[in-house]
Amino acid sequence: MLCRIVNALRSNIKPRSFEVSHMPPTIAHLQHLGWDEWFAAQAEEKGLTGHRVARVVAVDREQLLVMDESGEFRARLAGRFLFMTEQSVDFPCVGDWVCVQHDSADRFGIIHDVIPRRSFLRRKAAGDTIEHQMIAANIDVALIVQSCQFDFNVNRLERYLVMVRNGRVAPVVLLTKTDLVTPVTLQQLRDDIGNAGITAAVIALSNVTGAGVETVRDMLQPGKTYCLLGSSGVGKSTLINRLLGRQHLETGGVSGTGEGRHTTVRRELVRLDNGAMLIDNPGMREFGILGAEEGLGDSFADIYALAAHCKYADCAHANEPGCAVLRAVADGSLPQGHYRNFLKLRNEAEFHDLSYLEKRQKDKDFGRFLKSARKDPGFRRKS
Ligand SMILES: Nc1nc2c(ncn2[C@@H]2O[C@H](COP(=O)(O)OP(=O)(O)OP(=O)(O)O)[C@@H](O)[C@H]2O)c(=O)[nH]1
Numbered sequence: 001m002l003c004r005i006v007n008a009l010r011s012n013i014k015p016r017s018f019e020v021s022h023m024p025p026t027i028a029h030l031q032h033l034g035w036d037e038w039f040a041a042q043a044e045e046k047g048l049t050g051h052r053v054a055r056v057v058a059v060d061r062e063q064l065l066v067m068d069e070s071g072e073f074r075a076r077l078a079g080r081f082l083f084m085t086e087q088s089v090d091f092p093c094v095g096d097w098v099c100v101q102h103d104s105a106d107r108f109g110i111i112h113d114v115i116p117r118r119s120f121l122r123r124k125a126a127g128d129t130i131e132h133q134m135i136a137a138n139i140d141v142a143l144i145v146q147s148c149q150f151d152f153n154v155n156r157l158e159r160y161l162v163m164v165r166n167g168r169v170a171p172v173v174l175l176t177k178t179d180l181v182t183p184v185t186l187q188q189l190r191d192d193i194g195n196a197g198i199t200a201a202v203i204a205l206s207n208v209t210g211a212g213v214e215t216v217r218d219m220l221q222p223g224k225t226y227c228l229l230g231s232s233g234v235g236k237s238t239l240i241n242r243l244l245g246r247q248h249l250e251t252g253g254v255s256g257t258g259e260g261r262h263t264t265v266r267r268e269l270v271r272l273d274n275g276a277m278l279i280d281n282p283g284m285r286e287f288g289i290l291g292a293e294e295g296l297g298d299s300f301a302d303i304y305a306l307a308a309h310c311k312y313a314d315c316a317h318a319n320e321p322g323c324a325v326l327r328a329v330a331d332g333s334l335p336q337g338h339y340r341n342f343l344k345l346r347n348e349a350e351f352h353d354l355s356y357l358e359k360r361q362k363d364k365d366f367g368r369f370l371k372s373a374r375k376d377p378g379f380r381r382k383s
């Protein structure tokens, strides 16, 4: 980051405006890539009309692969953008629309801005930090993939649903590897999902026999963007390759030429023959749900509806008298498992918020400690 900042300072101390190097985009030019009136309006609001826009296909540290009506090209972030952008979530990620300056003679396009996102998928960054990490932007539908064998877990499914709904993305559940389980077991898994109160569509499929794959294909609409989410090994890449036909994800990389070092950017966003766009993502080892309460409302809409009838407005639905949620659990109209997941996820959401506040407080205390320590004449000698 430091060298990014230094480079930014060196290359671009003065703010500069950039020339329009191309015809401004029309919706017709770019709608096959997902551009529409909504994005055009965002661009206008941000004062970015008239600039060329492209969609991010892959990100590899400082290098991006972007795509517009003329095809794919590589791009870098403008020094000024690097300099002005503080939070990692504000950097372009796959699926983003960016303002880019690019002449056919240039090896790299220069990205000057990111068009506001309509939807996003993000997770808690790996490690002990409380920062978010963007997974993808401007996704219409998240395909949450679980394998029928070993991987299936309703709690995890609900965590994904919270994240997905929190990012304003619609969910569809894909159950893979149906060839490895009996029809009775498959029905049991479907029942488990239904009993948990999950209302998202569920498609069962096998990449081996091909059963269900056409159902997935039929669901994918041209100009819409889909993102595959799920643990490693559940069959996401295999499914994409099946949907693509001959092409393969592994061979989709774009090689850089004419440079000292040979680089390959693995393409993450691919277009199918029917015009739908698919984003494949690595398995998620660490899956935090910081800031997920908003999303809780959607996954647990039934519980929130019941909560309106609780005796106390601030009812925690744990052991309060007159709690409509507990009553529904008692009379069997609200599934026990669903209620337990609600409590668990809510506590985690509260826990993450708490640890965030605690961290802020600690930082403050540390600042105060430093201030008072500096005033302390013994400070220099002690340290
Ligand atoms: N039996 C069976 N095996 C499958 C199916 N789909 C994928 N596999 C196998 O499962 C393994 C993992 O599949 P991948 O497609 O690489 O899984 P992935 O979800 O993309 O994994 P990551 O790339 O690590 O996120 C491979 O050996 C596949 O051949 C399926 O429907 N049935």
Ligand SMILES: [Zn+2]
Pocket: 307, 310, 311, 315, 316, 317, 318, 320, 322, 323, 324, 325, 326
């Ligand atoms: Zn209650």
